[in-house]
Amino acid sequence: MRLLPLLLLVICSPWPLLQSADAGRTLAEAGAARRPRVRAVSLGGWLVTEGWVKPSLFDGIPNNDLLDGTQLQFKSVARNRYLAAEQGGGGAIVADREQPSGWETFKLWRINETTFNFRVFGNQFVGVDISGRVVATATTPGPSETFQLVRRDGDKTRVRIRAPNGLFLQAKTMDSVTADHSEDTNWGDDDPSVFVTNSVAHLQGEYQLCNGYGIRKARQVLRDHWRTFITESDFSFIASSGLNAVRIPVGWWIASDPRPPRPFVGGSLRALDNAFRWAEKYNLDIIVDLHAAPGSQNPYEHSATRDGSQEWGTRDESIAQTVQVIDFLASRYAESPSLLAVSLLNSPLAPGATLRSLTKYYRLGYDAVRRHTRTAYVVMPARLAADDTELLGFAGRFSRAVLDVHYYNLFSGAFDRLTADDTELLGFAGRFSRAVLDVHYYNLFSGAFDRLTADENIDFVRRNRSSDLAAVTRRNGRPLTFVGEWVAEWNVRGASERDYQRFAQVQQDVYGRATFGWAYWMLKNVNHHWSMQWMIQNGYITLDSSRSRAIISPPDGDEQMEMESAGRLKQDAVQAS
Incomplete structure (x- = not known):
């Protein structure tokens, strides 16, 4: 009986039923609920620490250049050679390398300000045998x-290493490093127990801050940071500037608040609760973004990795634990009118995060969200260093699913060693019989963005990013597309204010075509162009609300069936006429 009025409308109306305003839209899309596309800013550096966002957070840590994950190389002053883990680990430590590389690099696990474990290339730990x-x-x-x-x-670069037996390591010969040197030293170049350190990398994330300060001091530092870095006045500013949402990165330990596993400290959950209250007051939507997963989904500090190791997804336990975090977040905020979406995992890096483990997790994470809400969108970020289109078929099966891609004109290589000197492995590879050194030559990476002019960067966004976005955007609207991170910063020297304005505007224009929307990275940063607040206040970014489009989501369940039924009735009516 419900279909009779609809049939009469089809026959009598001079306009096609549910006519689309946009060419190419399907009948199902035309009946979908419409809401403004997301124009958001990420609250990066707030509930998940990133030292480069606010370096002063680390100022009070003793020996803050020796935090977890710091990578050191040790050169014996007596032998003029670097310490190395033979075969990358699993055997002896030697002192025979003229040039350092991976096997000659040791990652710190900090016990206190002077005491450490040393982790080698193969993930074994340095020790002393009997x-x-x-x-x-x-x-x-x-x-x-x-x-x-x-x-x-x-x-500080000249060190000695005291072993567990109380004696000091010494490079007796190039092939023999032992823990048997006495306390005595003149720190001279003839002392085999003296080493010169070279620090080649460091991390400043949540793990480093908490373990560096210790729980009591870290709790004090972070709670003060959470209270002052983002406040209600920031939400007022965001709303008044023409943005309609915030993307809030959180760490997996938030689900265990107020007593998370060491070294993390509690308190971030209360800050997130405040964010939801402020968002409701200022009519803003929230995308809760799991930025750091147990085991770390990438080797970067924003994943809260201890030493740059990427271990998320290698065991089912880490996936199950991550699903529990998503379930906790969805359950806690499902009833809030400001919960727009839950983003399942920021920046998983290929190949460490395999497609198989990621899709398994995304399926379970999606189900966890749906146990608590049918209306919240579920964001499935693409893997870094992989094809952005690889998740299209998978994500397209789910209702209100969103594919998240990140676009920057800054990073010139997808892989850590891509920009290294091709000759660095010559000595190493030359030790092996029938070994072949493989090099790849492309006109793609090679610091390409470093050489682009302002106009070339802008044209790259207009042409290449438009093409990239089109490649992940399907006509049927499944999945929706989201440029989850972008920034109006580049490597153009001497760029003018007008250049920055044009660069910001072209990205808004292009990324505004994403069917879910976009999010700028980030609201506040000591580096001005990374701070959307600074960019807006100083006229570098202008937000035009008249350009805002609607999210077009295909309807679900019963609504989808009704729309398909209506479509069949329309076809029958047209044929009958």
Whole structure:
């Protein structure tokens, strides 16, 4: 009986039923609920620490250049050679390398400001065996793998390494590193227990801050930061500037608040609760973004990795634990009118995060959200260093699913070693019989963005990014597309204010075509062009609300069936006429 009035409308109306305003839209899309596309800003550096956003957070940590994940190389002053883990680990530590690379690099696990474990390339830990030889064989660190770094007064790069037996490491020969040197030293170049350190990388994330300060001090530092870095006045500013949403990165430990696992500290959940209250007051939507997963989905500090290792998804336990976090967040905020979406995992990096483990998790994470809400969107971020289109078929099966891609004109290589010197492996590879050195030559990476002019960068967005976005946008609207991170920063030297304005505007124009919307990275940053607040206040970014479009989502369930039924009635009526 419900279909009779609809049939009469089809026959009598001079206009096609549910005529689309946009060419190419399907009948199902035309009946979907419409809401403004997302124009958001990410609250990066707030509930998940990133040191480059606010470096002063780390100022009070003793020896803050020796945090978890700091990568050190040790050169024996007596042998003029670097320490190395043979075969990357699993055997002896030697002192025979003229040039350092991966096997000659040691990652710190900080115990306190002077005491550490050393993790090698193959993920084993340096220790001392019963004969006093220094080896890298332990898969987990214990007392035999715990060392003290003793720095020379006035020269922090010159160190001695005290072993668990109380004696110091020494490079007796190039093939023998032992823990048997006495306390005595003159720090001279003839002392085999003296090493010069070279720090090649460091991390400043949540793990480094909490473990560096210790729980009591970290709790004080972070709670003050959470209280002052983002406030209600920021939500008022966001709403008045023409934005309609915020993307809030959170870490997995928030689900265990107020007593998360060490070294993390509680309190971020209360800050997130405040954000929802402010969002409701200022009519803003929230995308809750899981930015750091247990085991770390990428090696970067924003994943809260301890030492740059990427272990998320390698075991089912990490996936199950991550699903529990999503379930917690969806359950807690499902009833809030400001919950727009839950983003399942920021920036999973290929190949460490495999497509198989990621799709398994996305399916489980989607179900966890749907247990609590049918209306919230579920964001499925694409893998870094992989084809953005690989998830299209998978994500397209789910109702109100969103594919998240990140577009920057800054990073010139997808892989860590892509921009390294091709000759760096010559000496190493030359030791092996029938070894071949493989190099790849492309006109794609090679610091390409470093050489582009302002006009070329703008044209790259207009042409290449438009094409990239079109490649992940399907006509049937499944999945929706979201440029989850972009920024009006580049590597153009001497760019004018007008150049920045044009660069920001072309990105808004192009990314505004994403069917879900976009989010700028980020609201506040000591680096001005990364701060959307600074960019708006200083006239670099202008938001034109008249350009805002609507999200067009295909309807679901019963609504979809009714629309398909209406479509069949329309076809029958047209044929009858």
